[in-house]
Amino acid sequence: MSRLYLDNAATSYPKPATVWEAVENYQRHLGAAVGRGGYNTSQTVGHIVQRARYRLAELFRAESSDRIVFGFNGTDVLNQALHGLLRSGDRVVTTQLEHNSVIRPLHDLQHRLGIGLTQVPATTQGGVCIDAFREALACRPRLVALLHASNVSGAILPLADLATLAREAGALVLVDAAQTAGHVPIDLGTLPIDLLACSGHKGLLGPLGTGVLYVRPGIEEQLRPCRQGGTGSASETETQPSTLPDKFEAGNHNAPGLCGLDAGVGWVLEHSPQSLHQHERDLTAQLIAGLRDLPGVTLYGPPGDEDRVGVLSLTLSGWDPQELAATLDQSFGIEVRAGLHCAPGAHRALGTLAGGGTVRFSVGAFTSPTDIEAVIAAVGQIAGA
Secondary structure (H helix, E strand, O other), X not given: OOOEEOEOOOOOOOOOHHHHHHHHHHHHHHOOOOOOOOOHHXXXXXXXXXXXXXXXXXXXXXXXXXXXXXXXXXXXXXXXXXXXXXXXXXXXXXXXXXXXXXHHHHXXXXXXXXXXXXXXXXXXXXXXXXXXXXXXXXXXXOEEEEEOEOOOOOEEOOHHHHHHHXXXXXXXXXXXXXXXXXXXXXXXXXXXXXXEEEEOOOOOOOOOOOEEEEEOOOHHHOOOOOOOOOXXXXXXXXXXXOOOOHHHOOOOOOHXXXXXXXXXXXXXXXXXXXXXXXXXXXXXXXXXXXXXXXXOEEEEOOOOOOOEOOEEEXXXXXXXXXXXXXXXXXXXXXXXXXXXXXOHHHHHHHOOOOOOOEEEEEOOOOOOHHHHXXXXXXHHHHHOO
């Protein structure tokens, strides 16, 4: 029984061959730390990591590569943004759809610092109502923190409209792009975004243990580093450097991971986010068409492939989500994610919280139409179609 991986919303697999080759090359032939030596091998590693910054700046259309800060995952850089920016008494507007990587830091800050927190309710299709969002901004928040696309419903939020409203209300804007970076076009040159965070191991096709934070010019002056320590620069001072990216990159980098991330982003640029997004849309449309009429199947999220990423959640009458996922794995070799997906608010909005969540299918750059046909056949067989 072959393995059919459909959990790309958690981490993309497989990766391009160039990613594994880059990691292996580092581990076998380089091995030096980033910015910790003047010898040739150390400089080579530093050049690779700097190239990753250049490529990310090109991908997101950022002002310059020094606006790109590396962390250890999406959660890490979101914590840097939230804990580094917010102060006692600040108000924050977010949404019911957010991942726990945003909700838990905000609740911690609410408890410790007394920040005000408003969550905009989600729609029954897993999106956000713009009118409700506009009403929430009446509290004049310092920060609006919102995801770009839901990891449960797959819905892509109207980011340009929401960020513009937030900016008009005088708020800074933090975007969690974990589900869109690399396979949905993001243009920081036109979007009013102050901070953008994402993991490196999903749509950017890099290894686990990598995260990316974009910091708009001037925001670094308001953002305190959550870690202090060695940077390989300004070592004569006892305080953290104020220059980017060193201010937020204390300690050794995940050098093998960043070498892999550099290769992954290079592959994404070569194939373009636009074409990767269209690939996802085509596969998702095929999946929706094949599953929506099966007996007992309920699909969640936007009804079509427009305004969504390659994420589709479903439930099957009479089946616990975990049991359905286990059957797909054990009997058909189909690997999916069941449960609440670290986003209980999204499941509350969809009405799936009490039932233990959903089974989530998430396609990726290397998913094929034949894979989707196999999924449809397997679910149909389980459903008794």
